[in-house]
Amino acid sequence: MMRLRTKTLSSSSGLRVPHRIVENHKAGPTLIWNKRYSAFAQGRRFLRVIVALALIGHGLAVAQMTQRPNQPPPVDGGPVIIGILAPRGEAHALAQWQSTLQALDEAIPRASFEPRALTLEGIAEAVAKGRIDFVLTNPGQFVLLGTPYALSWLATLRSNPADSAREALGSVLLVREDAPYTSAQQLIGKRVVAVHEQAFGGYLLLLPQLESAGINPGELDLAFLGYPVDALLYQLRDGQAEAAIMPVCMLEQMAAEGLVAPEDYRALMSNGKLGGCLASTPAYPDWTFAALPHVSEALTADVARVLLDMEGPGTTRWGAPVSAARVATLFDDLRLHPLQEPLLDRLGDTLQRYWHYTLFAVLLLLGGLLYHAWIQRQAHRHGRALQSTQLALRERERELASAQSLSVSGELAATLAHELNQPLAAIRHYAEGGRLRLERQAPDSPLLEPFSRIGREAARGAGIIEQARQWIRREPPEIERVPLKGLLRDAVALAEPRVRRLAIALDWKVRPADLAAQGNRLAMEQVLGNLINNSLDAFEADRRVGWIRIDAEYDAELAQVTIRVADNAGGFDAERLSQPFMPLDSSRAEGLGLGLVISRRLMQRQGGAIEIGNHARGGAEIRLMLPASTEDANP
Known part of the structure; x- marks a missing residue:
C-alpha cells in the first residue's frame, strides 16, 4: 500500500521546503491494479446481468417456437383452390381455364376445384402461406417457387400456336410502325413499359438479349405497370411509351379479339417468328401445373392423370412435364435462381428464421462491447492516475534537488559571512586610521579620497554580510x-x-x-x-x-x-x-x-x-x- 506523508526540509539558510515523500513507492502499481481488479469484478457483475437478460429472451423465444405454426390441413377432397396467374386480368384468366377446371370437376367428384386469379406477387404470397392447393403459372415462377416450397410438377401446357411444350414462351420488344427506331440502342433514355421485373414471359426473357446487345437496362426509362398486360400495348399505341416488352403472341391474341391492329406495330431485336408470332427472344417451355406439398398423393395423381388425358376441341392440352433446365440456366445467368440466392439474402433469411438465436448473439455481442469499452475507460483512467503520480514524484525529486542546492548555498553563505566579517572590519579600521593620519599630517594629500572610498566600500561590504546574516536568521530587512x-x-x-x-x-x-x-x-x-x-x-x-x-x-x-x-x-x-x-x-x-x-x-x-x-x-x-x-x- 502506498502512503504519502509531508516532510519539511530545513537548512542553515533558513529555507523550509514542504516535500511529499512517497514511502514504498513500488506499491503504487499494486494499488492501481487493486483498483483495476475491483473494476474487473464490477464488469463481471455487469456481464452476468447481460447474460441473464439474454437467457430470459432466449427462453421466451424457444417457448414461442414450441408452439406449432399454422400449417394448411391435408387436402384430399372437398374445396380445392387453384391459384392461376392472370396476366390479362381475372375475367380473362377464368374464361381461358374454364374448360380445364370443368374437366377436373367432372373427373374427380370428391373435390370441388375453385379458381383464384392472382398476380405474380399474389401467387408467391399464396404459395408461401399455403392459401392455395395447386398453382397454374409460367415455368419461370415455378422454378423460383418450386425449390423453396417443394412444389410437385404435374404437367406442362401444350396449347400454343407452335404446338410445342418445349418452345412456347418468349418476349417481344414492340415499337410503333411509324416510330423512327431501328435498333434497341436508340431506346436508351426513352420510356419503355413492362409488366414486372420478374415477369418470365416479358422483362426477364428480354434482359439477356439487352445485355448481349450492350444495353444496360438502367439506361432505359423502364416503367413496370403490372397486370393486365393489355395496358402495355395501349400505352404504346397512345404514345405514352416508346416501346413495350410483351409476351410472345399477346399482340396477335389482342388483334384476333379486335382490340388492336397488328400492322401498327413491329418488333425490334427480331428473332424470327415463334408459332407465327413476333418474337425477340428464344423460346422457353410453356406453363406448368403444380401441386403444393400439403395436397395428398392420391389427389395429386388424379389431377395429373386428368390433365394428361384431356383431348378434344375447346379444351387445353397438357403433356408430361418438360425439363426446365433452360429456365434454370437463365436464372443462373441472371443470378436469380433460389439455389444460388445471394449471400446477404440467405443470411437475412437465416437470421429471420432463427431470430431468437440472433437476438441472443446480439445481446452477448453488445454486452461484450460495452464491457470492453468500460474496461478500456477504467484502464485509461487508472493509467492517467499512475502517470500523474509518476509526474508528481519527478517534480518532488526536482524540488528536493533544488532545496538541497539552496541548503548547500545557505551553508556556504553562512560560512563566508562569518569568515569575511573580520577581514572587512580590519580593512575598514585600517582605512579609517590612514585617513585620520593623513588629515593631521597632509591635509592636501590626494590619498584622502581613496581612503574614504575604501572605508565606505568596507562598510557596504559589512552591511551586505549583515544582511546575509539576517537572511539566514530569517529576520525581515x-x-x-x-x-x-x-x-x-x-x-x-x-x-x-x-x-x-x-x-x-x-x-x-x-x-x-x-x-x-x-x-x-x-x-x-x-x-x-x-x-x-x-x-x-x-x-x-x-x-x-x-x-x-x-x-x-x-x-x-x-x-x-x-x-x-x-x-x-x-x-x-x-x-x-x-x-x-x-x-x-x-x-x-x-x-x-x-x-x-x-x-x-x-x-x-x-x-x-x-x-x-x-x-x-x-x-x-x-x-x-x-x-x-x-x-x-x-x-
Whole structure:
C-alpha cells in the first residue's frame, strides 16, 4: 500500500521546503491494479446481468417456437383452390381455364376445384402461406417457387400456336410502325413499359438479349405497370411509351379479339417468328401445373392423370412435364435462381428464421462491447492516475534537488559571512586610521579620497554580510523610503570604472524625478549591482560594445515603482528563460549561477518582485517592482 506523508526540509539558510515523500513507492502499481481488479469484478457483475437478460429472451423465444405454426390441413377432397396467374386480368384468366377446371370437376367428384386469379406477387404470397392447393403459372415462377416450397410438377401446357411444350414462351420488344427506331440502342433514355421485373414471359426473357446487345437496362426509362398486360400495348399505341416488352403472341391474341391492329406495330431485336408470332427472344417451355406439398398423393395423381388425358376441341392440352433446365440456366445467368440466392439474402433469411438465436448473439455481442469499452475507460483512467503520480514524484525529486542546492548555498553563505566579517572590519579600521593620519599630517594629500572610498566600500561590504546574516536568521530587512534618483546614481557610480573600460553607454532616468520606493536601500544597491555586472559580463564575454538603459517609472494603477534594466548584449536563451532562477546554473565558466537567485530573494524580502525576459531589440530586459512610497510620489 502506498502512503504519502509531508516532510519539511530545513537548512542553515533558513529555507523550509514542504516535500511529499512517497514511502514504498513500488506499491503504487499494486494499488492501481487493486483498483483495476475491483473494476474487473464490477464488469463481471455487469456481464452476468447481460447474460441473464439474454437467457430470459432466449427462453421466451424457444417457448414461442414450441408452439406449432399454422400449417394448411391435408387436402384430399372437398374445396380445392387453384391459384392461376392472370396476366390479362381475372375475367380473362377464368374464361381461358374454364374448360380445364370443368374437366377436373367432372373427373374427380370428391373435390370441388375453385379458381383464384392472382398476380405474380399474389401467387408467391399464396404459395408461401399455403392459401392455395395447386398453382397454374409460367415455368419461370415455378422454378423460383418450386425449390423453396417443394412444389410437385404435374404437367406442362401444350396449347400454343407452335404446338410445342418445349418452345412456347418468349418476349417481344414492340415499337410503333411509324416510330423512327431501328435498333434497341436508340431506346436508351426513352420510356419503355413492362409488366414486372420478374415477369418470365416479358422483362426477364428480354434482359439477356439487352445485355448481349450492350444495353444496360438502367439506361432505359423502364416503367413496370403490372397486370393486365393489355395496358402495355395501349400505352404504346397512345404514345405514352416508346416501346413495350410483351409476351410472345399477346399482340396477335389482342388483334384476333379486335382490340388492336397488328400492322401498327413491329418488333425490334427480331428473332424470327415463334408459332407465327413476333418474337425477340428464344423460346422457353410453356406453363406448368403444380401441386403444393400439403395436397395428398392420391389427389395429386388424379389431377395429373386428368390433365394428361384431356383431348378434344375447346379444351387445353397438357403433356408430361418438360425439363426446365433452360429456365434454370437463365436464372443462373441472371443470378436469380433460389439455389444460388445471394449471400446477404440467405443470411437475412437465416437470421429471420432463427431470430431468437440472433437476438441472443446480439445481446452477448453488445454486452461484450460495452464491457470492453468500460474496461478500456477504467484502464485509461487508472493509467492517467499512475502517470500523474509518476509526474508528481519527478517534480518532488526536482524540488528536493533544488532545496538541497539552496541548503548547500545557505551553508556556504553562512560560512563566508562569518569568515569575511573580520577581514572587512580590519580593512575598514585600517582605512579609517590612514585617513585620520593623513588629515593631521597632509591635509592636501590626494590619498584622502581613496581612503574614504575604501572605508565606505568596507562598510557596504559589512552591511551586505549583515544582511546575509539576517537572511539566514530569517529576520525581515529594515524597510525605508528609498529615493530612486540617488539609488540609481550610486549604483551606476559603483560600476563606472568597468563601464568606462568596456566602452559601454550606461544611461539612467527617473520619472518623476522625486520618485521613491518602499524598500531596503542596501538590498536594492546589491540587486542593481548584480544586474549591471551581469550585463557587463555578457558584453565582455562576447567582446562587443553596446548600451545599458535603466528606467524607473511610477505605475499609478498598481501604486508601485517599476525599474527596467535593459541591454543589447544578446539576451537570455530559451532554456534559461524557462528556469531563470535555478541555483548553481550559470552560462559562464566562472559563474556560480547565484546572482539572479539572490536578487529574487532580496526583492521578495522587501515585498517586491522581479521578472526576467528579452526585448525586441536583441537583449535582456529585467523588471524590478517595489511598492511606491506614498509620502511624495506624485506622478
